[in-house]
Amino acid sequence: MLIKSSWIYLILTIALTACSGSSTTSLVTTAPPMTTSTLPKIMTQVATPIPSLTSTPSPTSTPSPSLTPTPTWAIVGPGLVDIPILLYHHVHPDPPSLNYWVDVDIFEDQMQALSQRGYHTITPTQLRQAILQGLQLPPKTVIITFDDGNQDNYEYAFPIMQKYGFIGAIYIVANRLSAEGFLSAEQLQELAAAGWEIGSHSMTHTDLADVAANKLREEILDSRLRLEREIGVEVRSFAYPFGSFVSALGSKVENYGYWTAMGLGKKTLHDLNTIYYLDRLTIYGTMTLGEFEALLDGSTKI
Numbered sequence: 001m002l003i004k005s006s007w008i009y010l011i012l013t014i015a016l017t018a019c020s021g022s023s024t025t026s027l028v029t030t031a032p033p034m035t036t037s038t039l040p041k042i043m044t045q046v047a048t049p050i051p052s053l054t055s056t057p058s059p060t061s062t063p064s065p066s067l068t069p070t071p072t073w074a075i076v077g078p079g080l081v082d083i084p085i086l087l088y089h090h091v092h093p094d095p096p097s098l099n100y101w102v103d104v105d106i107f108e109d110q111m112q113a114l115s116q117r118g119y120h121t122i123t124p125t126q127l128r129q130a131i132l133q134g135l136q137l138p139p140k141t142v143i144i145t146f147d148d149g150n151q152d153n154y155e156y157a158f159p160i161m162q163k164y165g166f167i168g169a170i171y172i173v174a175n176r177l178s179a180e181g182f183l184s185a186e187q188l189q190e191l192a193a194a195g196w197e198i199g200s201h202s203m204t205h206t207d208l209a210d211v212a213a214n215k216l217r218e219e220i221l222d223s224r225l226r227l228e229r230e231i232g233v234e235v236r237s238f239a240y241p242f243g244s245f246v247s248a249l250g251s252k253v254e255n256y257g258y259w260t261a262m263g264l265g266k267k268t269l270h271d272l273n274t275i276y277y278l279d280r281l282t283i284y285g286t287m288t289l290g291e292f293e294a295l296l297d298g299s300t301k302i
């Protein structure tokens with residue numbers, strides 16, 4: 001599903017080989033390369049929040065054996081990469097008939113379909129790494145995200161994803177951390193230890209396109225710092241509440257120390273121009289398995 005002609009591939013390969021990352025990283029200046037030595041100390045308190053696909057799994061994770069690279073893996077990026085990003089909200093055994101609630105059996109069917117089709121999961125930070133530097137990945141890669149930090153994500157979605165060796169990214173509203181119905185710091189530490197990326201979904205889940213400028217620092221930066229302090233993991237990905245966006249927000253999010261930011265949309269192609277508004281495919285509770293698979297196959301290409 002990689003969109004590249006052979007000559008583009010050749011050029012990218014040469015570029016990747018020729019440069020040590022300095023020319024690509026200069027395009028985005030706020031994020032350091034993801035090496036263990038540059039990770040802040042806070043990350044060492046909880047096992048490997050940003051896992052390498054080739055690293056030794058942490059003791060609490062149940063990784064898929066197929067995470068070991070095989071000859072079918074190839075360098076994806078740098079530049080344009082084609083990776084669908086899925087967005088869930090609730091996964092529940094007795095869901096109300098609301099758009100954002102997915103029945104747990106349907107969710108399991110979807111995860112099984114991904115597994116049977118050979119999909120592997122990565123984190124948003126690994127997507128950034130692919131865009132900036134290139135990353136060795138399997139032929140089919142997907143990112144599975146959850147917004148709002150709902151308790152049922154941990155209770156129902158997490159064990160199913162563990163079963164298939166999948167990791168996810170979860171976006172937490174900072175002032176809802178440990179509130180009734182929402183995940184606790186301890187539960188998020190467990191997700192992080194299993195390889196999940198923990199992101200911020202703002203401080204209060206307000207529409208940032210509509211908020212006073214002097215509130216943006218609290219919503220974007222302070223939420224990140226609070227989540228890092230209370231959970232003890234590094235927070236480098238942001239999800240805009242309601243997917244609401246104006247162009248000035250992208251640079252704010254970047255300046256406040258994020259490496260990626262999630263929005264809503266239908267595109268599966270991502271590059272440096274979209275790294276602070278990455279389209280995600282919303283999974284609705286009414287979606288059939290056929291519609292789910294069609295979404296993966298037929299998403300709009302840019």
Ligand SMILES: [Zn+2]
Nearest residue numbers: 147148241242
């Ligand atoms: Zn939300």
